[in-house]
Amino acid sequence: MESSDAWRQTGRLDTEQGKGDPFAAAVRATRMAMIITDPRQADNPIVFVNDAFLRMTGYARDEIMGRNCRFLQGAGTDRGAVALIREAVTAGRDIAIDILNYRKDGTPFWNALYLSPVTNEAGEVPYFFASQLDVTDRVDAHMRVEQEKAHFEAEVAKRTHDLSQSLATQTMLVHEVDHRVKNNLQMIAALLAMQTKAITDPSARAAMEMMLTRVEALGTVHRRLYQSNDVERFDVAEFARDLSNDLVRGSGRDGIRLHLDLETVEVPVSKAPPVALMMNELITNALKHAFPDERPGRLSVTVAPDGKYFAIKIADDGIGMPIEVMEKRSFGKRLIGTLCRQLNASIAWQSNEPGTTVNIRLPRETADSSETP
Amino acid sequence: MTEPLRILVVEDEALILMQIEMMLEEAGHRVVGTAMTAAEAIAKIEACRPELVLIDLRLADGSSGIEVAQAIRDRAGITAAFMTANARQLTEEMEGATAVISKPFSETVLEAALAYLETCVRRPPPTGPVPNGMRISPQCLARFAAMRP
Numbered sequence: 064m065e066s067s068d069a070w071r072q073t074g075r076l077d078t079e080q081g082k083g084d085p086f087a088a089a090v091r092a093t094r095m096a097m098i099i100t101d102p103r104q105a106d107n108p109i110v111f112v113n114d115a116f117l118r119m120t121g122y123a124r125d126e127i128m129g130r131n132c133r134f135l136q137g138a139g140t141d142r143g144a145v146a147l148i149r150e151a152v153t154a155g156r157d158i159a160i161d162i163l164n165y166r167k168d169g170t171p172f173w174n175a176l177y178l179s180p181v182t183n184e185a186g187e188v189p190y191f192f193a194s195q196l197d198v199t200d201r202v203d204a205h206m207r208v209e210q211e212k213a214h215f216e217a218e219v220a221k222r223t224h225d226l227s228q229s230l231a232t233q234t235m236l237v238h239e240v241d242h243r244v245k246n247n248l249q250m251i252a253a254l255l256a257m258q259t260k261a262i263t264d265p266s267a268r269a270a271m272e273m274m275l276t277r278v279e280a281l282g283t284v285h286r287r288l289y290q291s292n293d294v295e296r297f298d299v300a301e302f303a304r305d306l307s308n309d310l311v312r313g314s315g316r317d318g319i320r321l322h323l324d325l326e327t328v329e330v331p332v333s334k335a336p337p338v339a340l341m342m343n344e345l346i347t348n349a350l351k352h353a354f355p356d357e358r359p360g361r362l363s364v365t366v367a368p369d370g371k372y373f374a375i376k377i378a379d380d381g382i383g384m385p386i387e388v389m390e391k392r393s394f395g396k397r398l399i400g401t402l403c404r405q406l407n408a409s410i411a412w413q414s415n416e417p418g419t420t421v422n423i424r425l426p427r428e429t430a431d432s433s434e435t436p
Numbered sequence: 437m438t439e440p441l442r443i444l445v446v447e448d449e450a451l452i453l454m455q456i457e458m459m460l461e462e463a464g465h466r467v468v469g470t471a472m473t474a475a476e477a478i479a480k481i482e483a484c485r486p487e488l489v490l491i492d493l494r495l496a497d498g499s500s501g502i503e504v505a506q507a508i509r510d511r512a513g514i515t516a517a518f519m520t521a522n523a524r525q526l527t528e529e530m531e532g533a534t535a536v537i538s539k540p541f542s543e544t545v546l547e548a549a550l551a552y553l554e555t556c557v558r559r560p561p562p563t564g565p566v567p568n569g570m571r572i573s574p575q576c577l578a579r580f581a582a583m584r585p
Contacts (some may be wrong), residue, residue: 252540286541308568
């Protein structure tokens, strides 16, 4: 006669405990690997194993019956996961965990283990029921994704570091070049200024002084560049304020009142040098010719936006520009004409009663050949 | 100008140093010494006892004008002002200096800056706007504001 525990010792469907028990038959037949262990016995041995478990692990039933499940563990098994399972068994609670196990032939597989206590009416735990699912493909895929993610993250971090270093180098280079340009302009101005002081011939000295103001106007452009955070734009109004004040002060003419009417006009940095040189010529001309013999007067400088254009107006209430000066092909006038051409600007001299007004209209952005002011 | 200002000029570009010296002397000031390195400048501060020290930021032998400003800091009777093409490198409080004059500067700008600094040294607080191309440190502006009635 079969013992009452004989059903545990076989996978045969016709030997289940209790004839016609559909649940026992289902446990044997399912494709889900399942085992039952008995925690009341020493070392919590396996007391039932279904065929799916045997197929999954490669063991024969008699090789594993009565053994603790730890034979499934191997070198790559996470000790932390094992400890968690042991804690759950000791506490008599369920646990779901992915753990790396090994088949009989040594091949590893990822086991999605679900372990739960089976409690009787007395509140005891006579059995633990465990189901296992081979999720190697899913875990491998997940690990591959994680590895690829880590690889890409490392690559992004490296590229970001490289770019940051490159940007820092570029920024340092720009600052170095900026510093050298400013220092060189300062040295050119120093040479011109010192040479000018040594010249006794009045016309040669005047020409040198004029050249010095041009270099200094370019110096003012560079001093103003990079003062704002926008390194690509140049504020003509702020420049006009500095230049006008410097030139009037530098003329030593206390009787000349400067009137500034300046609205912000930002232009590309590439326009800054020619705009600066043109304003320098016009303001210097006014200071030189409009107020002879220490005549007092008013010089006004206007910068105003005008749609896609902007306007610069230099007006004085002096003696008016003599006809011979108007018609003279001086270097200054040629310079103004050339700069206007470069800037695609229009320029108009107008005689006032009294004084002279010069109106310039320039496109704000890079000149478009289809548009003429 | 009441009495010439005693000025030490710290600048490693010989041409710029020469121009500044000429300008200061033309303006009636007295250049009591010049230096091209921080160590030289610090030694001359002791030897020449200047009232005003004009300091370039980058100096010869790789030294920095900041070392000079730090040596002057909190010393009564000496005013420091940077002259630099690298004003961005300075901290907001300018290492204790009173002002920074941005390079490149014209002679007009330097003259105006010197006139302002002369008032800072001799008859503080200065009146009128801060000249173009020059920036005054916030702590000096606050000190000048507190001096005004």
